[in-house]
Amino acid sequence: MIKLYCFGESGNAYKAALTLELSGLEWEPVYVDFFNGEARSEEFAKINAMGEVPVMIDTEHDYRLTQSGAIQDYIVHLTGKLTGATPEERREVLRWTLWDNHKLSSQAGMLRFLMNFLAEDKRPAEVIAFTQGRLKNAYRVLNAALEGRDWLVGRNVTIADISCCGYLYYPEPFGFDRSDWPNIDAWLTRLSALPGWKHPYDLMPGSPADRA
Amino acid sequence: MIKLYCFGESGNAYKAALTLELSGLEWEPVYVDFFNGEARSEEFAKINAMGEVPVMIDTEHDYRLTQSGAIQDYIVHLTGKLTGATPEERREVLRWTLWDNHKLSSQAGMLRFLMNFLAEDKRPAEVIAFTQGRLKNAYRVLNAALEGRDWLVGRNVTIADISCCGYLYYPEPFGFDRSDWPNIDAWLTRLSALPGWKHPYDLMPGSPADRA
Numbered sequence: 049m050i051k052l053y054c055f056g057e058s059g060n061a062y063k064a065a066l067t068l069e070l071s072g073l074e075w076e077p078v079y080v081d082f083f084n085g086e087a088r089s090e091e092f093a094k095i096n097a098m099g100e101v102p103v104m105i106d107t108e109h110d111y112r113l114t115q116s117g118a119i120q121d122y123i124v125h126l127t128g129k130l131t132g133a134t135p136e137e138r139r140e141v142l143r144w145t146l147w148d149n150h151k152l153s154s155q156a157g158m159l160r161f162l163m164n165f166l167a168e169d170k171r172p173a174e175v176i177a178f179t180q181g182r183l184k185n186a187y188r189v190l191n192a193a194l195e196g197r198d199w200l201v202g203r204n205v206t207i208a209d210i211s212c213c214g215y216l217y218y219p220e221p222f223g224f225d226r227s228d229w230p231n232i233d234a235w236l237t238r239l240s241a242l243p244g245w246k247h248p249y250d251l252m253p254g255s256p257a258d259r260a
Numbered sequence: 261m262i263k264l265y266c267f268g269e270s271g272n273a274y275k276a277a278l279t280l281e282l283s284g285l286e287w288e289p290v291y292v293d294f295f296n297g298e299a300r301s302e303e304f305a306k307i308n309a310m311g312e313v314p315v316m317i318d319t320e321h322d323y324r325l326t327q328s329g330a331i332q333d334y335i336v337h338l339t340g341k342l343t344g345a346t347p348e349e350r351r352e353v354l355r356w357t358l359w360d361n362h363k364l365s366s367q368a369g370m371l372r373f374l375m376n377f378l379a380e381d382k383r384p385a386e387v388i389a390f391t392q393g394r395l396k397n398a399y400r401v402l403n404a405a406l407e408g409r410d411w412l413v414g415r416n417v418t419i420a421d422i423s424c425c426g427y428l429y430y431p432e433p434f435g436f437d438r439s440d441w442p443n444i445d446a447w448l449t450r451l452s453a454l455p456g457w458k459h460p461y462d463l464m465p466g467s468p469a470d471r472a
Binding site: 147 | 309310323325337348352354355357359361363365366384385387390394397401404405
């Protein structure tokens, strides 16, 4: 049995959760109460010294792992699914996963937090505007890469697609509007039409509605 | 023959260049005049649509690749060097490489640019302070991970170490002081004592001194 420490608002956790779900593995979520500081607690530091979700525990193999992209790699290792068909395609999957970590999700996750989950009087306007500008470049790169293609790598959905979509289904505004980026928009629709796809707030416990 | 499009100031290019150098492969740098806009040119977009260095071209295998971590993976594939000894160790190498892309180099590279290579009257003070705060958490995680260890994964140097050190040898100030982080400091000394190690400004063409 695979357990995933996660919460609905985390797009990084979503990448791992959606990969588990689409791969058909048995898994269950373990809710981390991030907004009450649980990820920064001493107890949680024993689970992940990086102080972040997701954390995956495969109890059968007594194996613990953090970082969404590393968990995705492990799921591919267990199932042989959701990866490239050749060594070159698998390196291309890695390339997009690294790009996502560097340019897209790292910025989008932070920006969405600043714009929605920080108290209004604490939101840093200059950081928000600056990060929105950087993200526009990332959306441009992603939209161009999807021109004439169904998926980022090869002819099937891979963990590269699941990595890059991590923050792009959330309803809270952070300056990303699907209608501005037609190729991204069509690709998100294609992903969400896959059997087993779920929205982050349906796949993992916890959402802003719980705190309203 | 392997060609690497790079320039001295790019810590991301340095990760690829240092991996090539320490692996013993034959390679040569191709200078990209980033500070005169070459990376944003139409000509360069044909080489890398992401508009970034490094770009590696393996002329013998007619293979082009971008993203430092993907290039590192290819060098490991060619040489079998600088990686973990077991599948678990290799996944741990990936985990640290992803973490570096997400939390460390992506922030440090941008911050060093803002603090040193932007005109003084254009430097965004709030973004700089905010990013320095985020990076302190990253240094704390890295310093803790190196407690009692020579290298991040297993018993030997790997591409995970080379990824995480990408921006940490540069002399330009961006709020990182080796003496604040004794485990990082000792690890950087250990890395720079490896046979073949070179400073980024010695390994790749271009440095601030050229523009002075």
